[in-house]
Amino acid sequence: MQEVLKHLEAHFQAYLAELAEFVRIPSVSTDPAYAAEVAKAAHWVAQRLRRSGVPEVEILETPGHPVVYGAWETDPRRPTLLIYGHYDVQPPDPLERWQTPPFAPAIREVSGEQRLYARGVSDDKGPMLIPLLVTEAFQAVKGAPPINLKFLLEGEEEVGSRHLEAVVQAQLQRLKADFVLSADGAMWRPGVSSLNLSARGLVSLEFSLIGPSKDLHSGRHGGAILNPLVAMARLIASLHEASGRVAVEGFYDRVCEASPGERAAIQALPWEDGAYLAEIGAQGVYGEPGYSTLERQWIRPTLEVNGLWGGYTGPGGKTVIPSRAQAKLSCRLVPEQNPDEVRERLIQHLHRHCPPSMRLEIQAEPHGARPYALPSDHVGLRVARAVLRETEGQKPLEVRMGGTLPIANTFKEYLGLDTVFFSFSTGDEDFHAPNEFFRLERFRLGLEAWARYWWRLAHLEGLET
Amino acid sequence: MQEVLKHLEAHFQAYLAELAEFVRIPSVSTDPAYAAEVAKAAHWVAQRLRRSGVPEVEILETPGHPVVYGAWETDPRRPTLLIYGHYDVQPPDPLERWQTPPFAPAIREVSGEQRLYARGVSDDKGPMLIPLLVTEAFQAVKGAPPINLKFLLEGEEEVGSRHLEAVVQAQLQRLKADFVLSADGAMWRPGVSSLNLSARGLVSLEFSLIGPSKDLHSGRHGGAILNPLVAMARLIASLHEASGRVAVEGFYDRVCEASPGERAAIQALPWEDGAYLAEIGAQGVYGEPGYSTLERQWIRPTLEVNGLWGGYTGPGGKTVIPSRAQAKLSCRLVPEQNPDEVRERLIQHLHRHCPPSMRLEIQAEPHGARPYALPSDHVGLRVARAVLRETEGQKPLEVRMGGTLPIANTFKEYLGLDTVFFSFSTGDEDFHAPNEFFRLERFRLGLEAWARYWWRLAHLEGLET
Incomplete structure (x- = not known):
């Protein structure tokens, strides 16, 4: 395992160059003018999977933008992860508010940290590239990853994952796995990792x-x-x-009322109503009596x-x-x-x-979305907790989402799979806005954490719950 | 007086031809493309006043369309009426819904009555022409009208009488009168005359x-x-x-609570909630408890x-x-x-x-409009009641207006004058809509009623109250 981490460390500059190459492709899914660029990005992703040693790589066409599928089944006795991410990006408008052009990646030091600025670098090209690079590292060092991997990397996340359901329905057998590990879904706050337990x-x-x-x-x-x-x-x-x-x-x-333990965990998170109100420019919080603001947003x-x-x-x-x-x-x-x-x-x-x-x-509207929740002792969460405690020296925050996670519902409904969100972008990185960036340190941390995650999942003994 | 009525009767076809000439001028005040036509209509009106013998006629320019002013002071001991009307019209759109072109007047018999169809014929060119023709009849028969007359005929009623206030303010002396008799303001229902007592x-x-x-x-x-x-x-x-x-x-x-008498008068009017609801396509009436629908619309x-x-x-x-x-x-x-x-x-x-x-x-909004009400025993109403009882053989309906009458407020505020509405158009004549018409019988009745009105006003004795 140390060798894999060393390999990742040693190749960090090369990986960064690759990420820069990836974000140069303006794969704006919502604008038909960029259709060829979205296709180019799909090919880039498929190529990267192949170079990482993934033996089965396929571009699944849809009536919209394609889904890139990959599979590396190494050992049927080992766990299988379905890895999700997306290679499409938001439109870059308004262009005039970008300090450097959206598709000309630039590294700048801001607030004492190195950041790579480009459209899509945080949502989701940086986070999505991590599992592809980690696969390569395992291949280079060990010949193969320690678990079975399946990849489902779509090009329509920014337009509501229009054809993902149909693709999943058509690929039920090939997508079999133990659970989904998502490279999309930003962490809560900068400076500390978090795990998401539920969405409304x-x-x-x-x-x-x-x-x-x-x-x-x-x-x-x-x-x-x-x-x-x-x-x-x-x-x-x-x-x-x-x-x-x-x-x-x-x-x-x-x-379903939250348990005292769940409520205590939310209570323990760093949160101040005053700071929240300042952020949104409102005069007061207001909501269902008997619950805190985070509870009102997450579990009510x-x-x-x-x-x-x-x-x-x-x-x-x-x-x-x-x-x-x-x-x-x-x-x-x-x-x-x-x-x-x-x-x-x-x-x-x-x-x-x-x-x-x-x-x-x-x-x-005929379609509603069901609420989504992971059991707190889900193996994917237990692995994530152990990994993050190891890499960051502290327990990750356990947070929830007020919004909806349609892909988690899709995977649950059609494949019966839970989704663990393990992105290394952060909610403040201006995705969907000008000057989107990704923190280089989080890119580095993500590479390490994903490698450790796979390793731990392959050797499950001794996991604290 | 009988000679004046005979003169009006004898010249009815000529008057009709004049009305047709008047409505041929497309004096659409809201559309700058028609500005020359509006000016043409103002000149037509000024000429008509002169031909009726009005000695003082002036076109008062404004930043918008002009006001035509006229005065015939016959005897300082007699009452003075300020006559109001407007020579501008609504736009004719949608043109395709007109059976005959809006500015090509056509007489058609509908529902057993003769109607003149044209834009502006009911609002307000037909009613407005009446006092000009009655003036002519008095001049022809008697040499002069039996009272003092002042005319204020504007060209911006359909665009909110934008410059009327300024004109009134600038002409305070010349506009002195006992009250205003308006040739604008349609009667309530076809088949029976009505007098309007108030507006909200x-x-x-x-x-x-x-x-x-x-x-x-x-x-x-x-x-x-x-x-x-x-x-x-x-x-x-x-x-x-x-x-x-x-x-x-x-x-x-x-x-100010309405008196039992006023409420009884409203109660006595022909009205059915069921017919009203059918007209507006609603399911039920609803409003302040203790009042009927007409009371809710008029006096509450x-x-x-x-x-x-x-x-x-x-x-x-x-x-x-x-x-x-x-x-x-x-x-x-x-x-x-x-x-x-x-x-x-x-x-x-x-x-x-x-x-x-x-x-x-x-x-x-800085400007509100005051409610407007005429005392029920106002001399102008008493004359009108007597005239209409005489011409129609029955008491006119006494009605009110739920809407606002800005010109009545203007005359009250700047000149201290009450306004009696004495138009012979009817609320169902599709003004502001395609196929606007004016009933020939109401034109004839209007000529007679206005002549009798002036005569009675000049000889006030014996008026029932």
């Missing part, structure tokens, strides 16, 4: 309240009929209690209004009573809430609270 | 609630802060009681939401907690409510109900 699910709903069949003059008709905007305001107001708790009947029915379900509109919204005034008021809602879900059931509860609530003079029209 | 005032306000300083991802932040859209919904919901009564403290303080104040918006309003979903929610409100006011005071009450309410974590930003 999602269900969305749009609805309209329709009063009169056409817009009316509010002079002539004002006072005589219920204004759909007032009806909408009341309906939205009925969704929560004043305290902040969701007032939809049955909303919390299946919510929520119902948010994402859009609300009706009537005249342009400059100046217009004396109108609109025919219709509209709203978009979404709920974040926690185990064991079910998106379909929550959607039903929500619709029932809207019907129950819709005034008799209003017609309710509901456009529910 | 108006005050408008726009405001924002601002939470975080930028839009936030509702996955990461959902549940942890108060969503501005939820705060807005609650604030809007707080403006009314569930019953429909306005909940703003002090809102009703100065409201109201607070309406004219616009409400925030967050993502495009197609599909976006998981956002917006930084800001916005709303536009307007109140209709009744005597003796004061727009400035109501605005203050409203602002106080918003501040009082704004949650501590939200910042309230108010953009109040």
Whole structure:
């Protein structure tokens, strides 16, 4: 193992040069003008897998951008990891806010640390390249990695992984593994590694309240009929209690309360409401009584209004009573809430609270996302904890995600696999913004940690839980 | 007097031809492409006044379209009327929905009545032409009208009478009169004349609630802060009681309750909620308890939401907690409510109900409109009642307006004059829509009624009140 680490160390500058070469390819998945560049990046990735010794490499075409698949089955008695990452990147706009061009990687020292600046370097090309390089190191030193590896590296993560589900469904046999190790999914804070235990699910709903069949003059008709905007305001107001708790009947029915241990772990994390409020520019925290801010974001379900509109919204005034008021809602879900059931509860609530003079029209999105959670003693987490304690000299933070992890749901649903997120990018690295960067030290640490991870997984004895 | 009526009768076909000539001029005030046509219409009106014998005729230029002024002071001991009307018209779009071209007047028989179809024929060229023709008849038969006349005929009514206030302010002396008789302002229903006793005032306000300083991802932040859209919904919901009564403290303080007689008069009008709901396509009436629909529209104040918006309003979903929610409100006011005071009450309410974590930003429109009401025994109304009883054999309906009459406020504020509305167009004549028409019988009736009006005003004795 020491030899592998030495090999990684010795080749660090070469790896950095390779990462620079990788990020020079503007593989912007959302813009058709870059389609050839996305294809080029897929070929680059496939080539890199082959050079790392991966014997089975295939570019799986989709109606969109391809998925690069690789497999190196070394020993059927050893564990098998399915490694996930993506080679596509966000658009670089606004270009004028970049200090150096987005596809001309540049190393700069900022805040005492070396950073590589380029679009996609943190999300996800840097983190994604790590397992490919670690494979090469094992091949060079040991002839092969210590476990079985499968790679699923997609080119559409930044456009909602449009065709990933279809690819997974079509490749059920080839994707068999013990669990997924994801090179995507940034760590929580700079300076300390973290492991993500859960993500919330999602269900969305749009609805309209329709009063009169056409817009009316509010002079002539004002006072005589219920204004759909007032009806909408009341309906939205009925969704929560004043305290902040969701007032939809049955909303919390299946919510699995966090254990005292889980709550204590969240309580122990470094967090200050004051600093949080300063970051988002808000005046106060607010939410379900009895829970801290992190608990409200991570382990409690929520119902948010994402859009609300009706009537005249342009400059100046217009004396109108609109025919219709509209709203978009979404709920974040926690185990064991079910998106379909929550959607039903929500619709029932809207019907129950819709005034008799209003017609309710509901456009529910057919697909919700289930909440995702890893058991705290999942072997993939135990390995990760041990590795990070070893590389960083301290226990990683155990965090959760308020948002949704669609790929974790996809792998769970079709392959029955849990996903352990083991990216070495950090949430502050301006991915999706100008001047995206990746910390060189995290790149180095990632190479070491992934090598140790595979080694430990291959030799599971003695893992602390 | 009979000779004047005979003269009007005898010249009816000629007058009709004149009206047709007048509506051939496309005096669309809102579209700069028609500016020359608007000027042409002003000259046509000035010429018509001169031909009717009006000795003092002047085209008053404004930064927009001109006002045509005329004066015929016959006897300082007689009453003086200021006659108001407008010679500009709405745009004719959509052209394809006109059965005959908008500026090519055509007579058609519909529902057993003769109608003249053309843009502006009902609003307001037909009604406006009446006093000019009646002046001519008096001149022809008697040498002069029986009262003193002043004319103020504007070319910007359809664009909000932009420069009328300035003209009135500049002409205070020349506009001195006993009251205003308006040739604009349609009657309520076809088949029976009506007199308008009041119009509601108006005050408008726009405001924002601002939470975080930028839009936030509702996955990461959902549940942890108060969503501005939820705060807005609650604030809007707080403006009314569930019953429909306005909940703003002090809102009703100065409201002058209608007398039992006034309420009985409204109660006696032909009205069915069912027919009203069918007309507007709504499911039910709703409003301040204890009042009928017409009372809610005419003699009770109201607070309406004219616009409400925030967050993502495009197609599909976006998981956002917006930084800001916005709303536009307007109140209709009744005597003796004061727009400035109501605005203050409203602002106080918003501040009082704004949650501590939200910042309230108010953009109040500086100008409100006062409510307008004529005393029921106003001499101008008494004359009108007597004339209409005589010409139609029945008492006119006494109605009110839910909307605002800016010109009545202008004349009241600057000249201290009440305005009696005595138009012979009807609310169903599709002004502001394709196929605008004016009923020939109402044109004939208008000529007779205006002649009788002036005659009666000149000989006030024996008027029933």
